[in-house]
Structure formats: structure tokens, C-alpha cells
Amino acid sequence: MFLERDGFQLFYTTLGNGPDVVLLHPTPTHHAFWLPVARLLADRYRLTLVDLRGHGQSIAVPGPIAAPITMQQLAEDVHAILQALKIGRAAFAGCSIGSYVLYEYWRRFPEQVAALVLTCGKPQPDTEENRERRREWMAAAQRTGGLAKFFGSMADTLVGATAQREQPAVRAAARNMMSSVTLDAMLAIQQGLAIRPDSVPTLPTIDVPVCAIAGGEDQSSTPPEMRVIADKVPGAEFHLLQDAGHYAPLEQPERVAGLIGKFLDEQYASPEKIRARREAH
Numbered sequence: 001m002f003l004e005r006d007g008f009q010l011f012y013t014t015l016g017n018g019p020d021v022v023l024l025h026p027t028p029t030h031h032a033f034w035l036p037v038a039r040l041l042a043d044r045y046r047l048t049l050v051d052l053r054g055h056g057q058s059i060a061v062p063g064p065i066a067a068p069i070t071m072q073q074l075a076e077d078v079h080a081i082l083q084a085l086k087i088g089r090a091a092f093a094g095c096s097i098g099s100y101v102l103y104e105y106w107r108r109f110p111e112q113v114a115a116l117v118l119t120c121g122k123p124q125p126d127t128e129e130n131r132e133r134r135r136e137w138m139a140a141a142q143r144t145g146g147l148a149k150f151f152g153s154m155a156d157t158l159v160g161a162t163a164q165r166e167q168p169a170v171r172a173a174a175r176n177m178m179s180s181v182t183l184d185a186m187l188a189i190q191q192g193l194a195i196r197p198d199s200v201p202t203l204p205t206i207d208v209p210v211c212a213i214a215g216g217e218d219q220s221s222t223p224p225e226m227r228v229i230a231d232k233v234p235g236a237e238f239h240l241l242q243d244a245g246h247y248a249p250l251e252q253p254e255r256v257a258g259l260i261g262k263f264l265d266e267q268y269a270s271p272e273k274i275r276a277r278r279e280a281h
Contacts, residue, residue, distance in 0.1 A: 004061065005080050006073070011057035012050045012081050016042025019114075019269050020090035022078065023049050024098030026120070026158070026247065027189050028151065029177040030056025033095070036253035041261055044269070048085065052097065053077055054185035056177075065184045068191030071097075075104040082112060091268045093117035093260060095249055096158075096220065097189075103199035106206060115268040116206065117260050118229055119213040120246045122221035123199035131194045138187050147186055151178040160217035160245020163252075170251050203232035209267035210235075213259060215251075216242035237263060 003010045013031060015038060023034040031049035038047040051058035054069050058077075078101065082090065091114050094102045099121020106113055126134070141150050155175040156164070163170045181189075210233045214226035223240055230238035239259050241248055249256040 001084075002057075003081055003084050005077060007060055007066075008053045008077070009057070009059055009061045010051070010053060010077055010081060012048055012085075014046060014048050014085070015039070016044070016046050018045040019264075020087050021045045021047050021264065022082070022087075022090050022092045023047055024052065024078065024092070024094040024101055025050075025055070026096030026098055027052070027193070028055060028154065028181040028186060029174060029247075029250075030058075030180055032056075032177060033174075033247070033250055034093075037249050037257045037260065040253065040257035041264075044261075045264065048081070048087070048090075050078060050081060052101070054181065054189050056180050059182075060185075063184070065182075065188045067184075067188035068195060069185070069188040070192045071100050071104040071196045072108075073192075074101045075108055078105060079109050079112070088112065089114050091115040091117070091264055093119065094121055095119040096121050096246060097193065099221075100193070100196050100199070103202055104197075107202055113208055115209040115211075115264065117211045117213065117263065118226075119256070120215055120218050120221045120226070120248050122225035123203055123228060123232075124225055125196055125198040126194050134190045134194050138190050141183060141186065145183070147178075147181070147183055150186070151175060154178065157219060158246040160215055160243065160247070160251055162217060162243040163245060163247075167251065170247070174247055174250060200228060200232065203229060204234075206233050209263070211237040211239070211259065211263040211267075213239045213241065213248060213256065215244035215246060215248040216240055217245040218248070220246045
């Protein structure tokens with residue numbers, strides 16, 4: 001399905017039946033990143049998978065893309081998709097930029113959030129070192145006019161060492177998804193990531209169930225950075241997958257689906273838990 005908004009054709013798809021769950025992918029992949037996990041949850045949840053603007057089939061119409069693509073824009077895109085689907089309230093799961101968007105979504109549309117799963121998406125903003133690295137990547141991509149080297153480096157870095165060694169198909173799948181992103185979209189996305197806000201102060205305001213999942217091999221959102229979520233959000237769960245990288249849901253879909261499914265079953269779909277939480281607040 002497609003929705004036109006703010007000069008973009010936004011793509012989204014649904015599968016399964018049950019309470020609504022929205023899945024937001026990392027950059028520079030697209031909605032298919034979450035498919036292995038979604039298929040394991042579709043027996044009891046309705047999953048909405050979104051291509052964030054500039055990714056996959058969510059392209060500028062007719063283009064080019066104005067930079068930057070911000071977390072605020074992405075959150076508003078997701079909100080528009082939920083309105084089109086007439087979803088009043090849902091659980092949300094994000095990985096990397098998908099989690100960054102969810103911090104912003106909570107700030108803007110908390111009434112629509114029933115639960116949050118934050119996977120490999122730290123709440124801290126970019127350091128100056130990270131911003132400089134992004135500037136170097138963007139400058140190199142503009143000089144060469146292509147993204148092959150950049151995406152190859154990303155696939156090598158974002159997929160964990162264990163998956164690189166034992167599941168080469170995971171890296172190949174991640175690299176293949178990256179090919180749908182254009183140069184101007186990648187530049188706009190990187191600029192938006194560089195200026196994303198600090199979400200650490202947001203964490204204590206979150207009063208819905210939260211599950212944080214970190215990868216022990218994740219170099220981009222390290223376990224200590226992710227653990228801050230559990231430290232700051234009252235009652236939040238924290239899970240560490242020691243042998244997973246930044247793309248943990250793609251690397252270990254069964255384990256991640258198990259964690260998410262158990263969390264949602266207990267904290268989102270359970271009428272008793274929902275009633276108790278409402279009474280507590």
C-alpha cells in the first residue's frame with residue numbers, strides 16, 4: 001500500500017491478525033528487514049511494516065530529496081500511515097533509526113503508543129566524532145557519485161562478527177536491501193541522523209511498557225549505551241544478545257521474535273496487565 005505525503009510516496013504493508021504492532025527498520029535497509037521476525041508473530045498480531053522515507057519503495061515524487069530527512073519527519077510519516085489504517089493505538093518496535101524515530105514518536109504522539117521495543121537504537125545523540133565520520137562518508141560518496149563502497153563498509157560494520165562468520169547470507173541480504181537507497185536519499189538520511197536530538201531526557205517520561213534489546217557485538221549502539229534505557233525508564237526490560245550486532249533482528253530473528261513475542265504477550269495483549277497498568281496510572 002502507498003500513501004503520498006509531503007512529496008513522498010510512502011510504502012507500507014501488513015500481515016497477520018490481532019493487536020496492532022508497527023515495525024520500523026534500520027537504515028539503509030527497508031521493511032523486509034523485519035519480515036523474518038514478523039512472520040513468527042503474525043499468528044497473533046497484525047504487523048505493519050513501513051519503508052521509512054528515502055528507503056525501499058518510499059521514494060520522492062518526482063524528486064530530488066530535500067535534505068535533511070529528520071526524525072521528526074519520519075515520525076510524522078508513521079503517524080500518517082497509522083491514520084490511513086485507522087489504527088488508534090499500537091505497540092511499536094524499531095531497530096537503529098527505527099528506534100530513533102520511536103523516541104520522537106513518543107514525544108509527539110504518546111497517546112498512540114501502547115508499548116515500545118527499542119532494538120539496537122541508543123537514546124544518545126551523535127557525538128562530534130560520529131558527525132565528522134558521517135561528513136567524511138558523505139563527502140566520499142559525493143566525490144565518487146556512488147554508494148557501493150559505502151554500503152559494503154556498512155554491511156561489514158552493522159552485521160555482527162558472529163553472523164558475518166557463520167551466516168554469510170545475512171550480510172548478503174542486508175547489502176541487497178541497501179541497494180534501493182539513492183545517493184541523494186542517503187545524504188539526506190545521514191544529515192538527519194547527525195542532528196537527531198538527545199533522547200535520554202525523554203526516557204523518564206515514558207510510562208508504557210518498554211523492552212530494550214542490545215547486541216553484544218554492536219559497535220553503533222553499544223550495550224552500555226542501550227542499558228541507559230533500562231536505567232531511566234521505570235520497569236523497562238533489558239536483554240543482551242552477546243553474539244549479535246547492530247542488525248540483531250535480521251541476524252537472530254527467532255531469538256528476537258521470542259523476546260518481542262513474550263514481552264507483547266505479557267505487557268500489551270494481556271487484558272490483566274493492561275488493566276493493572278491503567279489502574280496504576
